Amino acid sequence: MNTIYYLASCDTCRKIIKALPEGHNLVFHDIKQDPITEEQLDEMYQLSGSYEALFSKKAQLYKSLGLKDKALTxxxxxxxxxxxxxxxxxxxxxxxxxxYIGNSQQNILKVHNALRNV
Structure with a gap:
């Protein structure tokens, strides 16, 4: 099952979704309405090889909780x-x-190519 984990209230996510190729056959998972489970996170970890790769250091909570000043494991x-x-x-x-993690232009291009080959 091909899935996108996104935030419906995020303008960047909405813009990326709107530009996806037609007939993409993705299952949409809004992480605010339906939080990710440990099982889903473990699947992402298995594919990415790292929880840090999945972690957004741009999140406001990252700064407000002082996590940027800590050595996180x-x-x-x-x-x-x-x-x-x-x-x-x-x-x-x-x-x-x-x-495919994040919204970099290069990453989104890879997503489009992958969806065209599905």
Missing amino acids: ESDFKKYLLEHYTFLSRPVFIIDGAI
Whole structure:
């Protein structure tokens, strides 16, 4: 099952979704309305190899909780990812067993190419 984990209230996510190729057949998962489970996070971890790769250091809570001044471990990143949706670097696509994390132009181009080949 090809999935996008996103935030419906995020303008960047909405813009990316609107530009997706037609007939993409993605399952949409709004992480605010339906928080990610530990099982889903573990799947993302298996594909990415790191909780830190899934973690958004741009999140306002990252700064306000003083996390930027701490040496976080992989278990810390996992804990925070499960505690609050804002820590997930968005959007996250899982397409044909590959993971695409974040909204960089290069990443979104890879997503478009992957969706065209599905």
